[in-house]
Amino acid sequence: GQTLGSVSYIVEFVNGTDVLKGNRTILGTLPVASNGLWLLSSVLPSDMSGGEGIYRVTPRSNNGEGKPVLFTLIVRAKPEVDTISDIVLCNGSPLSVIFSGPTPNTVFEWTTDAAGISLGIPAAGSTAVNVVALRNATNAVIVSTITVTPRIAECSAIGEAKTFTVKVLPTPVVLGIANKIVENASTVAAIPFTGTGYTSFRWTNDNPTIGLATSGEGVELPSFTADNGGQNPVTARITVTPVYDENGYVCTGESVEFYILIASKPVIDQLPDRTTCEGDVSAPITTSGLPTGEDYYISWSGGSIIGLIDNNGSESKLQNIPSFTTTIDANLLNEPTVVTVSVVPHINVGGNDFTGDAVTFTYTVKPTTRIVSGYEDTRTEQLEFCAEDAIYMDVKATGVNLKYQWYKDHILIPGATSASLNYAAGATDHTTSGKYHAVVTGTCGSVTSKTYEILVKVDVLTQHWNDVLIVNCTPESNGGFIFSNFQWYRQDAENGDVELTGETKSYLYIAGDLSTEDTYYVVARTQYGTDYISCPVKIQEVPGLGTITVYPNPVNTGETITVSVPGAAVIHLVDFVGKILKTVKTDGDIEIVMPNRPGVYILQVIMQGQPTREFKIIVK
Numbered sequence: 001g002q003t004l005g006s007v008s009y010i011v012e013f014v015n016g017t018d019v020l021k022g023n024r025t026i027l028g029t030l031p032v033a034s035n036g037l038w039l040l041s042s043v044l045p046s047d048m049s050g051g052e053g054i055y056r057v058t059p060r061s062n063n064g065e066g067k068p069v070l071f072t073l074i075v076r077a078k079p080e081v082d083t084i085s086d087i088v089l090c091n092g093s094p095l096s097v098i099f100s101g102p103t104p105n106t107v108f109e110w111t112t113d114a115a116g117i118s119l120g121i122p123a124a125g126s127t128a129v130n131v132v133a134l135r136n137a138t139n140a141v142i143v144s145t146i147t148v149t150p151r152i153a154e155c156s157a158i159g160e161a162k163t164f165t166v167k168v169l170p171t172p173v174v175l176g177i178a179n180k181i182v183e184n185a186s187t188v189a190a191i192p193f194t195g196t197g198y199t200s201f202r203w204t205n206d207n208p209t210i211g212l213a214t215s216g217e218g219v220e221l222p223s224f225t226a227d228n229g230g231q232n233p234v235t236a237r238i239t240v241t242p243v244y245d246e247n248g249y250v251c252t253g254e255s256v257e258f259y260i261l262i263a264s265k266p267v268i269d270q271l272p273d274r275t276t277c278e279g280d281v282s283a284p285i286t287t288s289g290l291p292t293g294e295d296y297y298i299s300w301s302g303g304s305i306i307g308l309i310d311n312n313g314s315e316s317k318l319q320n321i322p323s324f325t326t327t328i329d330a331n332l333l334n335e336p337t338v339v340t341v342s343v344v345p346h347i348n349v350g351g352n353d354f355t356g357d358a359v360t361f362t363y364t365v366k367p368t369t370r371i372v373s374g375y376e377d378t379r380t381e382q383l384e385f386c387a388e389d390a391i392y393m394d395v396k397a398t399g400v401n402l403k404y405q406w407y408k409d410h411i412l413i414p415g416a417t418s419a420s421l422n423y424a425a426g427a428t429d430h431t432t433s434g435k436y437h438a439v440v441t442g443t444c445g446s447v448t449s450k451t452y453e454i455l456v457k458v459d460v461l462t463q464h465w466n467d468v469l470i471v472n473c474t475p476e477s478n479g480g481f482i483f484s485n486f487q488w489y490r491q492d493a494e495n496g497d498v499e500l501t502g503e504t505k506s507y508l509y510i511a512g513d514l515s516t517e518d519t520y521y522v523v524a525r526t527q528y529g530t531d532y533i534s535c536p537v538k539i540q541e542v543p544g545l546g547t548i549t550v551y552p553n554p555v556n557t558g559e560t561i562t563v564s565v566p567g568a569a570v571i572h573l574v575d576f577v578g579k580i581l582k583t584v585k586t587d588g589d590i591e592i593v594m595p596n597r598p599g600v601y602i603l604q605v606i607m608q609g610q611p612t613r614e615f616k617i618i619v620k
Contacts, residue, residue, distance in 0.1 A: 010058045010065075079106040079150035079159035086164050090244075090251035091171040095121065095131040097164075099148055106159070107151045116144030119168050136168040139197040141246070143167045170197035172242030172253040180260045181352045184228040188212075188260065191221040198242040198253070207236035210262050217243070228262040231291050233349050235261045266290055266345035266356040268298065275336075275364040277444035278328045282308075285321035287343065292319075295348045303341045305329050306365045313346050314353065326365045333398035336366045369399035369442035371449055384455045386535030387429045391456075394420035395449045399442030408434045430479060432456045461522065461537045464507075464610055467547050469537060471506040471522055481532055483524035491536055492518045507611050510539055548605055554618035557598055560591040561617065565605060572604040573617075594619045 055073055059066035080101045089095060099108035111124045119134045119142055129146065136142050144166045150159035174195040182188050193201040204215045211227035221238065228234045238260060242253040268289040276282060290296040299313030300321060307327040311318070321343070328337040341363050345356040385391055395404065396419065406416035413421070423432060433456045438449040458479040460472045471486060472478040488503035500508070508520060519536035526532050549564045563571055565586060573582040573592060576599060584590055595601070598619050605613040 008060050010060055012056045012058070077103050079103045079152045079157050081106070081108055081148050081150040081159060081162050083162060084146075084148065084164040086167065088167045088169065088246050088249045089134055090169050090249075091136040092133050093168075095129060095134055095166060097130075097146075098128040099150075101150050101159070103150070103152065103159070105152055105154065107153055108148050109151055110146055110148040112144055112146045115142050116146060116166065118142060119144055119166065121146070121166070134166075134168045136170050139170050141167055141169055167246065169244045169246055169249070169251045172196070172198035172244045172251060174198070174201060174240050174242040174253065174256050176256055177238075177240065177258040179258050179350075181263060181350050182226045182260065183263050183354050184226055184265045186226050188224050188226050190223045193219055193221070193240055193242075195242050195253070197244060199245050200243045201240050202243055202252075203238055203240045205236050205238055207234065210234055210236045210260060212236065212260070226260075226262045228264050231264045231266065233261050233263050233347070235259050261349060263347055263349045263352070263354040266296060266347045266354070268343065268345045268356070268359055270359050271343060271361040273362045273364070275366070276326055277366050278326055278368040279444075280326050282324050282326055284323050287319055287321075287345075290319055290345055297346050297348075298343050299346060300341055300343045302360075303339050303363055306337055306339055306363055308339075308341065308363070313344070314348075317348075328365050328367050333367050333370075333372075334400070336364045336400065338362055338364045366400045366444045367398060369397060369402065369440055369445045369447050371440065371447050372396040372398055383453055384457060384533075385428060385432075386457050387459055388426045389428055389456070390425040391423040391428055391432065391454060392420065393422075393436060393438075393452055393454075395438040395440060397440040397442075397447065399440070399444060401443045403441045404438055405441075406436065406438045408436050410435075428456050430456050430458045457535050460524075460532075460534050461520075463537065463539065467510045467539065468611065468613065469508045469510070469520055469522075469539070470611055471524060471534070473506055481524075482527040483532065484527075485525040487523045488520060489523065490518050490520055492516070509613060509615070548613055548615075550603060550615045550617070553615070554620055555594050556620050557594060557596045560593050561603075562589060562591050563603065563605070564589045565607065567607055570606045572606070574602040574604060576600055576602075 053073060054070060056068045056070050058068040080103060082100045082102075084097065084099070087095070087097070099110070101108070107126055108128075109124070109126045110129060112121045112129075117123055119136060120131050121129065121134070121144060122131075145163050146166060147161050147163045149161040151157065172195060174193055177191065177193070180188065180191070193203075195201075200217055201219060202215070202217045203221060205212050208214045209227065210224075212221075212224045216222065221240075236259060237257055239255050239257050241255040244251040244253075268287045271285065271287065274282070274285075287298055290298070294317055297313045297317040297319055298321075299311055300308070301310040304310055305327070307324045308321070309324075311321075339362070340360050342358045342360050344358045347354050347356075393406075397404075402419075404417050404419055406413045406421045419438075421436065421438070433454055436452045436454060440447050440449070458472075458477075460478045460481070460483075461469050462472060464470050469488075471483060473483050475482055483506070486504050486506055488500045488508045490498045490500055492498065508522070510520070517538065519538045521534045521536040524532050524534070547564075547566065549562075551562055553561065555561050563586070565571075565588065568587040569585070571584050571586065571590070571592070572580045574580050575595075581595065581601075582592065584592060592603075594617070601617045601619060603615040603617050605615070607613075
């Protein structure tokens with residue numbers, strides 16, 4: 001108060017309800033202050049924890065005590081904030097922290113740092129921290145420090161500040177994992193997990209029958225051996241959850257799923273071997289053992305040479321081998337073509353082709369019986385023969401287990417059961433003529449050869465004397481022919497066939513040396529308008545036939561010629577107009593005088609039972 005002379009003040013602590021009569025404790029006397037002000041705290045105890053109560057101040061001077069003044073002193077302890085533990089939360093979690101302390105009416109003021117602001121925590125506040133959802137958009141842990149200061153506003157007291165941290169873990173992410181389709185019994189390699197903001201991954205498997213455990217944790221799905229004992233695919237769904245583990249406080253991200261499909265190993269039953277003939281239409285080859293459905297099919301190979309074209313199965317997707325027309329190896333005409341056909345079962349799963357074990361079977365195709373070549377004769381391409389010629393016919397056939405049978409004029413020839421039919425030289429005559437064919441029978445069919453028309457000619461030429469050939473013009477003995485228009489030919493080694501000019505009669509007189517190997521034949525027109533070619537004949541000197549000779553020739557006018565005949569004969573000398581100029585008879589040699597006139601004359605020699613012989617005489 002204001003100084004009123006030398007006044008002091010007595011400060012008393014009143015301990016009791018009766019402030020006038022209660023117990024009092026004199027705390028001290030305030031000295032006179034130089035500035036007229038007294039500091040009450042100078043007489044109060046330093047520890048005010050028990051000093052809260054009613055106080056009385058009584059002024060005193062030499063004149064006595066004045067009127068006392070009562071006041072109530074409220075003592076507040078120093079403000080404190082309770083210790084706050086560090087906090088670990090996941091991204092997106094709410095934050096709610098309410099501060100407390102031992103001192104009533106304490107206000108708790110707090111601030112955060114830049115990291116906290118990035119998490120969505122206000123820069124400052126009081127009493128409590130409340131955030132609906134913390135946000136950590138990074139792949140790393142964000143740690144914010146919050147400082148809390150206790151304060152009592154009515155006495156401006158500030159307590160000791162304390163800090164705590166808020167650690168916000170990132171949201172872990174696992175990247176998508178491709179589905180896996182694998183074959184039964186195969187080794188499935190470890191499948192790595194990738195992502196961001198993770199420390200590990202937890203996975204579950206809804207189908208442990210595939211050979212994989214029901215759950216696990218790590219950075220990859222462990223390797224395992226795929227197990228599917230059935231014919232249908234088996235699927236397991238794998239769920240992978242990313243994890244961030246901060247000393248046992250776990251944050252999880254969004255799970256992803258993928259599946260592992262274990263394809264079955266397709267199986268087909270063994271197929272039986274097959275045998276058929278070339279050209280047959282094979283019945284469809286039906287398989288068994290595969291489940292039905294377009295995802296199950298077969299492929300086959302190895303049968304192309306027999307007409308079964310290879311099929312990879314992926315386009316046609318057949319479960320059976322369709323019918324086909326069988327063929328053979330062109331180089332194997334006399335033995336079966338045998339191939340091994342391999343059939344492989346397939347299953348298509350998600351565009352992936354899986355195969356089972358192949359089964360094989362043999363397919364035997366026997367060649368069809370067929371004629372390769374027909375009649376063969378090295379001497380001539382003609383099928384006309386002369387009596388006593390050797391005749392050879394054969395049939396070349398291919399096939400399996402061949403048997404032969406020859407026919408003449410469609411009548412079976414007993415014993416003619418080989419690939420060839422032979423008639424030896426000297427064993428043929430006109431009765432051998434006919435139409436011949438062979439029937440060849442094999443395992444795979446019978447075939448008939450072409451028909452061979454064999455003509456064995458009747459000998460129509462006969463030899464008279466030792467130098468005359470005569471055509472047999474009697475139908476009853478020459479095979480039924482009526483001949484006309486004759487032309488004679490000579491065959492010799494030097495010139496071959498030589499047409500004999502002017503020799504157009506039914507007989508031929510052969511002049512000159514008869515000891516050569518020359519042969520003669522005639523071409524005569526038949527009543528059918530065809531030419532009949534006789535078999536060639538070699539003139540042979542036959543004892544008893546004799547020879548007619550005329551010499552010299554040519555001769556001069558008035559000179560004689562000698563005619564030698566082997567028996568009785570009548571001889572006419574005829575001029576060029578057919579007039580008989582002279583007739584003589586002889587039974588041996590005779591000389592005849594030629595006319596005095598030059599020219600060409602004909603000498604006719606007539607013998608009993610022989611054709612008339614004519615000789616051209618040139619008179620000079």
